[in-house]
Amino acid sequence: MHPVETFELVLALLAGVVALHWAARRIGLPPATALLVGGGGLAFIPGLPPVALDPELALVLFLPPLLMDGAYYTAFGRFRRHLPGILSLAVGAVVFTTLAVGLVVHWLVPGLPWAACFALGAIVSPPDAVSARAVLQGVTLPRRLSALLEGESLLNDATGLVLFRFAVVATLSGVFSTGAAVSSFFFLAFGGIVVGLLVSAVWMFVVRRLSDQTLIIMANTLICWVAYIAGEMVQVSGVIATVVAGLVLGWYQHIIFPAQVRLRGSAFWQTLVFVLEALVFILIGFSLRGVLDRVGGIEAVSATMAVPILGVVLTVVLARFVWVFGSDGLLSALRGLGLKRARPLGMRQATVLGWAGMRGVVTLAVALTLPASMPGRDLMLVIAFAVIFATVVVQGTSLGWLIRQVRPVDQDPPAKMTMAQSEAAIAGARNDAVEAHAYAPDGTLIHPQLLEQSRKRLDIIQRYAADADTFMEGARTHFDVVLIALAAGRAELIRIHRAGLIEDEVLHDLERDLDVEELGIILQRGD
Structure with a gap:
């Protein structure tokens, strides 16, 4: 495709984003659902050139700013208070889902190597930060539930990426070491924290010495990519490095930034995040055409892959419910034994938490990085798409309805001061x-x-x-x-x-x- 044609296609996609977003608001759908379905529909328009989503570019272009946006606006006090629950979801639930999907896939497709089955599990196991943000924007949740979902979406990609890399290596080499995998995970996580803190320290040093508001806003925009790329360059978790940098920026921006920088920067950043978030979903839909062409069309998928697809989608959804309700049952038992710090969510909040497991750009990008020699690669790509569509379209569309029906109660104690009392103090x-x-x-x-x-x-x-x-x-x-x-x-x-x-x-x-x-x-x- 000629560069001018590529630019024209990007402009057309942006116009499509505006139209689909407007239509979603009019009919009451989550915008992510409309963009995903709309992108899939647009991809099959006759004469439209195919669009290939480069996986490495997708991760480095879309993931850092969207992770940064989530971390920047995260309520740090609640994040720290609910960190055990967040880690249970971001690490425990991802590992559990990976194992469950691996077992089911090997049962349904016995010829696929065990490591390849677990690689597929790692691809579809982490709920996506972008999908969670896009869907949760239109709903109101209890503070604890919101903290768990936001925190999980920031950290679980790191777990999924580590599991995926080890599963791919094990598939191609035939060698896997549990001890090496665990030690590597902790090294990547700790290294990502260190890189994020170092990048944040440099950022604060630079921003304090800038007097031009435009330069400050530009520095704030670049730090997400700097943190992510720096983490990946030294072979630690770029995801965690970006999240840590975002948390630091969110904590110190009240002190470092002048009021005009916050106002102008917020307006620019919100527009940038809106464009990137919308393009992610519409490009995922566009990529469906290439995957279907590769495997022989929708007829081949329905004839040879329908059972594994259905099995994986159901396993992904059920595994999350099993983990959430199992963890909540454990907390209830511990509280019954006298451990006052154990605070179960309860049936209502656990139901919402179990249903809010949308997948998105990370699942697709990681699936597209599968080596050509990977056994079952085509099946993995189709299943990854199916999981994204099923979770974003079905779960994303029905999440608001579920919340209205279940009516989860906010059990967190209120803050000591109301907004009115805070205004009086100021x-x-x-x-x-x-x-x-x-x-x-x-x-x-x-x-x-x-x-x-x-x-x-x-x-x-x-x-x-x-x-x-x-x-x-x-x-x-x-x-x-x-x-x-x-x-x-x-x-x-x-x-x-x-x-x-x-x-x-x-x-x-x-x-x-x-x-x-x-x-x-x-x-x-x-x-």
């Missing part, structure tokens, strides 16, 4: 600072208006904190009038600019001021 600190600087050394009041405004603001917020619901009923009408006034001011600004009375620079500066003021009002309204 207003008190601001007022104390104004009180300290409103007077000259001789006691003369030099900032009377500022002091009056600060005291009035503190009084309003304290009344709001005392009874937020009652206060907001009256405050909303006040904010509505302010927004009407802002709209009138913006209309007048545009009128005098269109009349040629002010320069474009004045328009942009004043419009920015109005936008910031409007954003503040909208946030205060709670919209």
